[in-house]
Amino acid sequence: MAETNITWLWLPTVIFAHLFAGFWLVKTLLLNDPQALSCLWRRKKPVSKSVAHARALQKAAQAAAASAEGVVAADIILHVPRNKQSAGGTLQPDTEGIAGDEDGLDRAGSLDVEGGPDILNDALYEEGASAKLDNANLRIEPLELSWQRLGCSYRAATGTKVVLQDVYGRASPGEMQALLGPSGAGKSTLMDILAQRKSVGTLTGQLLVGGRPVTRSFIRKTAYVPQDDNFVPTMTTIETMRFYAAIILPDSLGRTGRLQRVEEVLAAVGLGTHHKTLVGGVLPGGLMLRGLSGGERKRLSIAAGILAAPSVVFLDEPTSGLDSFAALTVMGYMKRMARCNGQVVIASIHQPRSAIWSMFDSVTLLSTGRLMYSGPRDGLVDWFASRGYNYDAGLHGVASDWALDLVAIGFHKPKRFYGHTITNKEQLFSISAAFVARYRDAAGIKGDGPPAKAASSHSLHDQLAGIGGKLRGAMRRSSAGGAIAHAHAVSVTAPAAPPAGARGGSALSEADQLDPAPAPLWATGWWSQYAACLGRELLAVTRNPADVAGRTLTFSWVALLMGLLYFNMPLDASSLRGRLNLLFNGLVFFCLMPYISMSLYTADKKFYIADASAKLYRAHAYYAAKVTATLPFQVLSALIFTFTVYGMAGLRPGIVHIVKNGVVTSLLYIIAVQVLHCCALLAPNQDAAFMFSIMWSTVQLLMSNFFITFNDLRFKWLSFLRWFSALYYAFEGLSRVEFGDAEFDCSGGVDPAGVTFLKQLMPNSKFLNLSAVTNALTNPGPDCVADTNALLNYYQFLRPFNRTVGILFGYLAITHACTYAVMVLVARRERR
Numbered sequence: 001m002a003e004t005n006i007t008w009l010w011l012p013t014v015i016f017a018h019l020f021a022g023f024w025l026v027k028t029l030l031l032n033d034p035q036a037l038s039c040l041w042r043r044k045k046p047v048s049k050s051v052a053h054a055r056a057l058q059k060a061a062q063a064a065a066a067s068a069e070g071v072v073a074a075d076i077i078l079h080v081p082r083n084k085q086s087a088g089g090t091l092q093p094d095t096e097g098i099a100g101d102e103d104g105l106d107r108a109g110s111l112d113v114e115g116g117p118d119i120l121n122d123a124l125y126e127e128g129a130s131a132k133l134d135n136a137n138l139r140i141e142p143l144e145l146s147w148q149r150l151g152c153s154y155r156a157a158t159g160t161k162v163v164l165q166d167v168y169g170r171a172s173p174g175e176m177q178a179l180l181g182p183s184g185a186g187k188s189t190l191m192d193i194l195a196q197r198k199s200v201g202t203l204t205g206q207l208l209v210g211g212r213p214v215t216r217s218f219i220r221k222t223a224y225v226p227q228d229d230n231f232v233p234t235m236t237t238i239e240t241m242r243f244y245a246a247i248i249l250p251d252s253l254g255r256t257g258r259l260q261r262v263e264e265v266l267a268a269v270g271l272g273t274h275h276k277t278l279v280g281g282v283l284p285g286g287l288m289l290r291g292l293s294g295g296e297r298k299r300l301s302i303a304a305g306i307l308a309a310p311s312v313v314f315l316d317e318p319t320s321g322l323d324s325f326a327a328l329t330v331m332g333y334m335k336r337m338a339r340c341n342g343q344v345v346i347a348s349i350h351q352p353r354s355a356i357w358s359m360f361d362s363v364t365l366l367s368t369g370r371l372m373y374s375g376p377r378d379g380l381v382d383w384f385a386s387r388g389y390n391y392d393a394g395l396h397g398v399a400s401d402w403a404l405d406l407v408a409i410g411f412h413k414p415k416r417f418y419g420h421t422i423t424n425k426e427q428l429f430s431i432s433a434a435f436v437a438r439y440r441d442a443a444g445i446k447g448d449g450p451p452a453k454a455a456s457s458h459s460l461h462d463q464l465a466g467i468g469g470k471l472r473g474a475m476r477r478s479s480a481g482g483a484i485a486h487a488h489a490v491s492v493t494a495p496a497a498p499p500a501g502a503r504g505g506s507a508l509s510e511a512d513q514l515d516p517a518p519a520p521l522w523a524t525g526w527w528s529q530y531a532a533c534l535g536r537e538l539l540a541v542t543r544n545p546a547d548v549a550g551r552t553l554t555f556s557w558v559a560l561l562m563g564l565l566y567f568n569m570p571l572d573a574s575s576l577r578g579r580l581n582l583l584f585n586g587l588v589f590f591c592l593m594p595y596i597s598m599s600l601y602t603a604d605k606k607f608y609i610a611d612a613s614a615k616l617y618r619a620h621a622y623y624a625a626k627v628t629a630t631l632p633f634q635v636l637s638a639l640i641f642t643f644t645v646y647g648m649a650g651l652r653p654g655i656v657h658i659v660k661n662g663v664v665t666s667l668l669y670i671i672a673v674q675v676l677h678c679c680a681l682l683a684p685n686q687d688a689a690f691m692f693s694i695m696w697s698t699v700q701l702l703m704s705n706f707f708i709t710f711n712d713l714r715f716k717w718l719s720f721l722r723w724f725s726a727l728y729y730a731f732e733g734l735s736r737v738e739f740g741d742a743e744f745d746c747s748g749g750v751d752p753a754g755v756t757f758l759k760q761l762m763p764n765s766k767f768l769n770l771s772a773v774t775n776a777l778t779n780p781g782p783d784c785v786a787d788t789n790a791l792l793n794y795y796q797f798l799r800p801f802n803r804t805v806g807i808l809f810g811y812l813a814i815t816h817a818c819t820y821a822v823m824v825l826v827a828r829r830e831r832r
């Protein structure tokens with residue numbers, strides 16, 4: 001064993017680990033607070049009172065300018081009478097009239113400020129030019145949607161649970177439609193079906209786009225803005241938008257075109273001055289990162305949603321979490337966007353304030369999965385009036401609130417306030433059936449199939465609006481009848497119907513064949529998606545202090561502790577037990593270490609499922625990017641640990657041995673990470689993920705051949721479990737590196753304490769107590785050389801090293817295949 005001493009190896013490794021972790025920590029710190037380190041090199045000079053005052057004034061002026069810019073950019077133009085435009089044409093927000101909006105409700109329950117909703121809508125339309133898509137590279141295809149007999153049911157323990165039944169409706173280009181209903185009414189379910197993002201449950205009915213059955217490419221023309229966003233908290237606003245741009249904007253736009261579009265959209269939603277602000281939020285692991293406010297995040301969600309200029313925008317509770325004025329701003333922008341560009345906006349909404357209610361052109365009202373009304377906003381009150389349920393603006397407030405109360409059952413409703421109201425399911429179902437019959441009649445739908453000749457959007461709306469005997473002219477002006485919508489109106493033709501009751505999936509493939517010019521399923525190629533996902537993953541892992549930096553430090557510190565415990569073992573037979581224990585302990589650490597990142601794996605699952613629902617990118621592009629982004633850091637952490645311990649403890653010298661040791665430990669660590677990642681994907685929650693992982697870890701430990709050798713097993717057949725123990729193969733590999741064909745000096749003999757122990761253990765032994773035996777054990781002579789192959793034989797570690805490494809690579813490949821398959825399957829199952 002005359003090889004160079006390698007004890008020094010640990011020092012540069014530890015220094016490197018700390019510099020590396022420190023670099024990422026400081027980078028994150030500076031991103032969070034660019035001034036964080038300024039105190040290190042700049043001592044604060046005392047500031048005179050006058051200078052402080054001047055600075056405060058300057059700051060206030062800058063803040064005012066920024067907020068004015070934001071306000072204009074966000075087009076806060078609601079309630080702005082035309083005469084309030086400034087000379088320069090910029091709009092001065094006028095919040096008068098917003099307060100106290102419960103007054104002045106008209107019979108339709110809309111805001112009646114300076115002329116009511118019509119003036120408001122006109123103001124929105126005419127003065128909101130900046131919402132118009134002005135990008136030559138993007139074209140919005142106006143789409144006419146209609147849906148018939150939509151239904152959804154789930155198989156539950158108690159039988160089939162129907163959550164949506166016989167839902168009809170339509171939406172035209174330029175229309176903003178509200179999805180209303182009490183909690184659990186089926187709004188999200190309906191929106192998911194319309195957005196083609198529903199993949200669980202048994203789905204029935206059909207969605208027609210431009211009069212034809214929906215095709216797979218429809219999803220590319222839509223955007224779905226979920227209630228809870230799915231942003232990486234460690235990315236800035238601009239980085240987030242660039243990620244989406246790289247994925248959803250066509251390659252043909254080029255880099256400059258994409259960036260230009262990102263700027264456009266950020267300015268439009270009032271985030272033009274927040275490029276470098278972190279999105280923020282709770283990081284996996286619980287750390288809170290400061291960033292955008294709730295309202296700003298919502299606007300970022302909308303910006304990401306409208307980035308690719310979709311024909312249809314679905315908004316799931318867009319105003320939840322927003323203060324009342326921010327809600328008004330956001331909805332105002334959506335309204336103008338719809339009308340300027342002929343886009344369809346469908347938003348599920350809870351209790352809209354009257355100003356927001358008046359922005360909607362049409363409404364779909366659901367209750368316990370049944371359709372209570374679908375048609376122009378103004379027709380809602382009239383429809384229920386025709387059934388004997390009367391709305392009193394003075395008493396009931398906004399019509400939407402009244403309608404929601406009306407269709408909510410299971411609660412006591414004071415007669416004094418509600419008068420004649422719906423109180424039970426039978427009443428609810430009967431009104432729903434009456435409405436559906438009326439709708440089918442108006443739309444010319446016969447039997448279970450599609451309409452023989454579908455009515456045009458306007459005539460249908462007119463008929464529905466006229467149900468109560470009063471048709472509001474506003475519909476023509478404010479809804480799909482907007483000038484642009486008219487210009488883009490899509491003729492509705494008899495659709496080629498899929499078999500009644502077919503699941504969306506099977507109907508789609510048929511419809512796809514009929515699609516004259518199907519849009520590609522993905523906006524961008526594999527490499528663009530891979531590169532975008534890689535960039536996002538790298539930002540996510542390097543900027544989360546609990547990830548790369550935290551893990552590097554943990555590996556380094558545990559290695560230091562382990563190295564101190566086994567520091568500089570002698571290169572002779574007396575260290576054999578210590579070496580074996582050290583190898584095993586190190587491997588156990590690699591199996592357990594991935595547990596600290598469990599929250600990251602469960603967060604990944606959430607991200608992927610949300611992205612998969614939106615069909616943002618190909619699963620394999622994402623998976624490849626994820627592996628590429630995380631693998632180098634995992635290997636680095638494993639090597640930092642290995643080299644530190646290797647050097648400090650003085651394991652077998654020689655570069656080949658060190659490298660072989662590093663290969664085995666890295667492989668085991670990557671396998672363990674992969675298995676835990678797979679468990680996190682497979683398990684319904686983090687607790688279950690821990691349970692699955694612990695089962696795996698237990699098999700690793702018990703079947704490692706260390707605590708009990710396979711020869712000692714009472715039930716030999718159980719030894720097949722070793723095939724599942726990557727730890728066993730890694731232990732075999734390391735043992736062969738450390739002890740294979742090695743010669744350890746044993747001239748020092750067996751540890752005297754060990755001999756004493758043996759004698760006490762076997763007090764009646766004739767031979768142990770012979771002085772010659774004791775002498776032979778404690779003093780075997782200067783030529784004594786321990787043949788460590790005996791140790792390998794004892795553990796039956798007989799496989800050549802390369803074969804062991806091959807098995808570990810195979811194990812890793814299988815875990816990757818399982819993780820990928822589980823990821824895809826679970827995302828399919830756990831999607832909405």
Ligand SMILES: Nc1ncnc2c1ncn2[C@@H]1O[C@H](COP(=O)(O)OP(=O)(O)OP(=O)(O)O)[C@@H](O)[C@H]1O
Nearest residue numbers: 154161163181182183184185186187188189190200
């Ligand atoms: N996977 C599922 N399995 C069984 N039932 C489900 C499933 N998903 C949703 N539901 C049920 O479907 C019904 C409608 O749910 P949905 O989320 O569409 O209602 P919602 O109107 O959006 O409610 P909220 O306003 O509270 O979000 C609810 O009763 C819900 O419990």
